[in-house]
Amino acid sequence: MLAFLALSVVIGAGATALLDLWNLLLNRTLGLPIPAWHFVGRWFAGLPRGHFVHRQGIGKSAPVPNELAIGWAMHYVTGMVFAAALLLIWGLDWAAQPRFAPALIVGLVTVGAGWFILQPGMGVGIACSGAPKPALARLLNVVGHVVFAIGLYGTALLV
Known part of the structure; x- marks a missing residue:
């Protein structure tokens, strides 16, 4: 159990860090905005109070204390949960001898968490349908x- 938790944390954090570096690269080279982690924190902070959907958009909801820290923390916790899902499905042996296909399956399936839970909850609609450029947003999500x-696979190789 301890090995499972440790691998979930390390692999999930490594994969999430690579995603953050990717977003920074897109920002520096193409001028794309960095993800608004404070809004993610605002959304997560509302969940215990039963506030699942911000119909007017998360930007119009009142800020909450420490929302940026909450957003960053939940971003990494989510990556660790997705890594744990990979290890639950393919087993700890996957971490010892990683294959890219399982990591890619988890990566692509988890797009659905954003499209069908987070984005509608933040008031952007299913699969960013309410975003200014939904097709671009979907492409960037995928x-x-x-x-x-790639981060899941690469981190597992390094571990």
Whole structure:
């Protein structure tokens, strides 16, 4: 059990860090905005109070204390949960001899968490349908989760 938790934390954090570096690269080279982790923190902070959907958009909801820290923390916790899902499905042996296909499957399947839970909850609609450029947002979501998959695989190789 301890090995499972340790691998989930390390692999998930490594994959999430690679995704953050990817977002920084997109920001520096193409001028794309860095993800708004304070809004993610605001959304997560509302969950215990039963506030699941911000119909007017998360930006119009009142800020909450420490929302940026909450957003960053939940970003990494989510990556660790997705790594744990990979290890639950493919077993700890996957971490000893990683294969890219399982990481890619998890990366692509987890796009659904953003499209069908987080984005509607933040008031952006299903699969960013309410975003200014929904097709671009969807493409960036999919590519970002492929980068996350590369991070899962690469971190497992390093471990």
